[in-house]
Amino acid sequence: MKSVEGYSSTALLCIQTGRAHALLTGRGATGIEAALRAKGLVDARVGIPANTCYIVLWAILRSGNQPVLLDVHPNTGMLTIESINQPLDALIPCHLYGLPAPMRAISEWAHANGVFLIEDAALAIGATVDGRAAGSWGDVSIFSFGQGKIIDQQLGGAVLTDDAALAEGMTRWLAGLPEWDDRHVDLTNQWLALYWALHQYDDRDARLSGFYPALFDLYGDLVSFRLPPDDSPGLPEKLKAIEADRRRRLALAAHYDEALALETFPRPPGATLWAYPLLVNPDIRDDLLHHLWDAGVHEAARWYPSLQPMQVALCPGFPINPTPVADLLASQVITLPLQPGVAAEQVNRIAVAIRNFFS
Numbered sequence: 001m002k003s004v005e006g007y008s009s010t011a012l013l014c015i016q017t018g019r020a021h022a023l024l025t026g027r028g029a030t031g032i033e034a035a036l037r038a039k040g041l042v043d044a045r046v047g048i049p050a051n052t053c054y055i056v057l058w059a060i061l062r063s064g065n066q067p068v069l070l071d072v073h074p075n076t077g078m079l080t081i082e083s084i085n086q087p088l089d090a091l092i093p094c095h096l097y098g099l100p101a102p103m104r105a106i107s108e109w110a111h112a113n114g115v116f117l118i119e120d121a122a123l124a125i126g127a128t129v130d131g132r133a134a135g136s137w138g139d140v141s142i143f144s145f146g147q148g149k150i151i152d153q154q155l156g157g158a159v160l161t162d163d164a165a166l167a168e169g170m171t172r173w174l175a176g177l178p179e180w181d182d183r184h185v186d187l188t189n190q191w192l193a194l195y196w197a198l199h200q201y202d203d204r205d206a207r208l209s210g211f212y213p214a215l216f217d218l219y220g221d222l223v224s225f226r227l228p229p230d231d232s233p234g235l236p237e238k239l240k241a242i243e244a245d246r247r248r249r250l251a252l253a254a255h256y257d258e259a260l261a262l263e264t265f266p267r268p269p270g271a272t273l274w275a276y277p278l279l280v281n282p283d284i285r286d287d288l289l290h291h292l293w294d295a296g297v298h299e300a301a302r303w304y305p306s307l308q309p310m311q312v313a314l315c316p317g318f319p320i321n322p323t324p325v326a327d328l329l330a331s332q333v334i335t336l337p338l339q340p341g342v343a344a345e346q347v348n349r350i351a352v353a354i355r356n357f358f359s
């Protein structure tokens with residue numbers, strides 16, 4: 001087992017979050033499916049913000065449950081207890097872009113209403129939320145170590161809990177998954193090529209979303225798999241360096257703030273930041289994005305899109321819960337890079353490209 005000063009990755013995750021149990025998973029979404037299955041939920045209503053990753057929606061569907069899209073707060077882009085206007089069996093709040101969701105209020109609400117809570121900390125490793133580590137909230141929490149994430153192992157994730165029975169149930173279910181192999185690599189390459197083309201236009205015409213059911217059939221297996229044992233080289237070292245990485249990200253974000261002076265989400269104390277979310281007028285968002293790509297800023301992305309078109313296509317017959325705020329924010333956002341290797345000069349170069357666009 002690889003270690004830093006004798007600690008394995010799972011031991012470090014437990015130390016850093018205060019959790020009793022941490023399990024490594026094929027990816028973050030595998031942890032979400034594992035949690036829903038270990039809890040024994042079937043046909044349950046699982047609330048998620050409408051502006052989260054499609055793979056969360058897929059994990060819920062794969063577990064045999066019903067995703068319910070929820071709206072978010074206009075200033076933070078995050079779920080609040082006021083925006084949960086539905087009876088639910090489970091809830092998966094997300095620390096969007098690594099910014100802390102209001103977990104104390106959400107946890108109290110979930111506890112009072114008997115709602116199973118999965119904290120989606122895929123993008124928030126290293127953050128603190130209401131003074132406690134991201135990943136320490138909820139009945140279960142997940143991290144992602146996938147490609148482009150704050151800790152980038154190309155693939156991988158973790159699921160954490162304090163509940164011994166849930167930990168045992170998840171361990172058993174995870175052990176029965178197929179191991180990642182060449183078939184998964186091939187499927188991933190196909191899916192990413194198709195999805196990135198489709199998601200740019202799926203809100204323009206409902207017929208485009210008509211492809212999603214076939215694509216979910218073809219690529220749904222990408223939600224849940226197992227990595228070969230000991231396939232997390234360097235993870236303990238990256239976990240140890242997480243606070244330095246958080247500070248580097250925040251310093252660069254402050255640089256973006258200063259150089260751009262444009263709208264972004266507030267960064268509460270304890271935040272980390274996966275990528276810098278820039279909010280612009282929806283009428284010019286795509287033109288600005290193309291301008292950035294032409295200027296060589298290929299990491300700039302239209303992310304996260306609203307999940308409404310995909311949900312409607314994948315869940316025919318489910319009631320549609322309107323999410324106007326999440327849809328609007330999704331049409332305004334461009335994410336700018338903060339990953340390791342990005343330095344102040346690159347932020348300046350991107351800021352110049354953006355200023356050129358506006359002038």
Ligand SMILES: Cc1ncc(COP(=O)(O)O)c(C=O)c1O
Pocket residue numbers: 026027028029030052053055056094120122123143144145146156157
């Ligand atoms: C907000 C959010 N939640 C969950 C996940 C799932 O992580 P993974 O890709 O490791 O399954 C992702 C990443 O894609 C994400 O962005």
